[in-house]
Amino acid sequence: MANIIPFKAVRPTRDKVSLVAARSYQSYTLEQRESRLRDNPFSFLHIVNPGYKFDKQISGEARYNLVRNRFLEFKEDSIFVQDTKPCYYIYQITDRDHQVFNGIVAAASAEDYENDVIKKHEDTIEFREVVFKDYLKTVGFNAEPVLLTYPDNAVIAQIIAEVQKERSEYEFTTTYRDTHLLWKVDNDTQIQKIAQEFQHMKRVYIADGHHRSSSSYLLYKDLKENNPQHTGMEPYNFFMSYLIPESDLKIHEFNRVIKDLNGLSKEELLIQLDMMYRIENRGQTPYHPSKKHHFSMYLDGEFYSLYLRKASYTIETSLDALDAQILYKTILQPILGIKDLRNDSRIGYINGKKDIVSMKSAIDSGNYSVGFGMVPIFMEEMKTIADDGFKMPPKSTFIEPKLRCGVTIYEF
Structure with a gap:
């Protein structure tokens, strides 16, 4: 039974989302990063690269604290706002090859990760897990969802189609010619149906983001062990995910x-x-x-x-x-x-x-x-390896879609 819940996302205002949204930091060349940091004061890169403000390279705990500060500044300046009610977020990406991805941004359970309801198929690099866990612990938010996949589901597909008849909360196209749309699902009936459909699933699979999910799990363990009042409903019990049906995945080697x-x-x-x-x-x-x-x-x-x-x-x-x-x-x-x-x-x-x-x-x-x-491998091959309890070597798959950082943010 997969526990996939709505959450109160911290999000850019509609007029600034296209300026805030960024690819993962490592995907930019040095020249590309410099250009975006110089010319776009709203880019999420200013949060994850806080040393730019001081014209200095900063690393370790000092950088993590400054990332936290930049994030709080974006909230104080009303670049980011937080929804007042837990929601699901339907996210659609159409890439330059006209392939369409439809999924739901939600919070997935760290306990499900521990109990193998969330299935892992790929081994991770240990030092990256620990580094990112320490980063999350200091900054207090996650801005890049883990990509999870689930068996195609007619009820969820119908809800997505219904919601997408309304005006989207966001619509923007990147310089890579990917078009991104986001709808907020705040209708109680639709929220309940989505949650129930996921609860009927015995397992979901990590498609991309093994390090991020592993780091979130390590953070959950740390905070749980150090919280005598632990209830299981604290935000650290969950991590932000983007869930798409298996038929939508694109797998590269x-x-x-x-x-x-x-x-x-x-x-x-x-x-x-x-x-x-x-x-x-x-x-x-x-x-x-x-x-x-x-x-x-x-x-x-x-x-x-x-x-x-x-x-x-x-x-x-x-x-x-x-x-x-x-x-x-x-x-x-x-x-x-x-x-x-x-x-x-x-x-x-x-x-x-x-x-x-x-x-x-x-x-x-x-x-x-x-x-x-x-x-590249096939989806069934990936699932079989996960179901058999094996882990593929690190970097066995490069899976699309790739979301932008900073469009939805999960605080804990």
Whole structure:
């Protein structure tokens, strides 16, 4: 039974939402961040990058406290207002390729996360969990929802369609040509129906945001243990989520790039790979695999195709069949010496929405020595791995939609 509840969002005023809304901080280049901070005083980037005001890089606890201060200033200046009643928020995104995503922004239960009602399919990087937990504890809010997915539901779909007949609270288009619309659901009957439909679901799945959900869970544990009056209804018992039906998800892969060859020469690496893969040199023409258990590799200015030798690899579980796991078990761990995917700084990730040339550029720049590409997984594959109790390696999926930060904010 999934406990998905309405909440009182802190939100930008209608006239400023397009100015406030921002992508995740890391997705901007330095030049893009500078431009937005310089030219847009309402950007949410001013909150998450408070050092800009002082022309100084600030980190750690000092930065967290300043983030809190900037957030409070936005509230004091009435850039942000808070709804007086707990609501659900229907959020629609239409991307530049005309794909439409419809979902509900709500508060999901940390206890459901603990009890595996909210299913996890991907492993996380430990230090990121702890850092973000400490950040949340200081700033006291969450501005970027975790993306959850649920089985397509006719009742919820009907309510969404009904609400969307009314004028939206927000409508804005980004410079990336994504159009965002938001409706507030404050009708008691509709709120009750939505809550009941989620309560009938035995499980929902994390699609994107494993680190954010894990950090919110760690925060819940900390605050619960240190609150003798804990009731289970405090805001820290929940975390902001965007829930969309499974049919709306768009799944891409994450390609891997490695900083060195673990002391091997190019020829030695190829010889070791030959034990598990049939290798073909594709030259300088960009190559992307077309089916499961096939990989692309970029090394020393050339692309290679790697075809898994099925007789050399045993598949016993759903996790064993996952390409990211095969890559780890046959190449990254035994040959390149990357044992701890959660914490090893030698590995980097490039999302598959970018073309394979992005991986080539990262290696040609000298920052990395070799890269591996794969095909994206299917939704059923992801669910099966989660249901079987396994965790995929970190960064096994890059999933859309991607929401903007600062459109709805959850305080705790």
